[in-house]
Amino acid sequence: MRIKVELHRDVVAWLFERRRQDRLIDSFYRQLEKVSTEPITNSEAVADPGLSRYMLRFFTFGGSNEYIAVFQYNVGKDRMRVLKCRRLKPARRPSSGPSEPGEPP
Numbered sequence: 001m002r003i004k005v006e007l008h009r010d011v012v013a014w015l016f017e018r019r020r021q022d023r024l025i026d027s028f029y030r031q032l033e034k035v036s037t038e039p040i041t042n043s044e045a046v047a048d049p050g051l052s053r054y055m056l057r058f059f060t061f062g063g064s065n066e067y068i069a070v071f072q073y074n075v076g077k078d079r080m081r082v083l084k085c086r087r088l089k090p091a092r093r094p095s096s097g098p099s100e101p102g103e104p105p
Contacts, residue, residue, distance in 0.1 A: 002036045006081040011069070014085045024062050028069065028085070031061040039073045039080055046070060051083050060088070 007015075018024055035042045043057040048070060057080075058070045071082045 002033075003039065004077075004079040005032060005036050006079065008081060008083045011082045011085055024067070027061040027063070028067075031059050032069070032082070035059045035071075036080065039071075043071075043073075048084075056083070 015025060015028065039057060043059045046056050046058045048056055051070060052072060054072070056070050057073055058068045061067050061069060065088070067085060067087055069082050070084045070086075071080050073080045
């Protein structure tokens with residue numbers, strides 16, 4: 001059984017800005033469909049105090065899962081609300097030199 005899904009206005013704007021990227025938009029909606037059938041099973045927990053003081057969840061989408069969508073899941077109301085979409089941060093590259101004087105590279 002699917003639950004009710006709401007998109008925050010920032011998410012709607014984010015999707016609108018990428019309206020010409022059909023694969024990305026299709027990937028988002030395919031994953032959203034999958035997650036809306038079983039939100040806990042098909043997502044992971046995340047804490048983001050900037051968005052909510054409560055525990056949130058996220059799912060990945062896009063080519064090579066390069067984007068995430070963060071959402072609230074309200075079990076009592078059987079509803080999820082997508083709050084934010086963003087690109088995953090690139091992996092940090094190790095520096096080529098010592099970070100502190102006297103440290104080995």
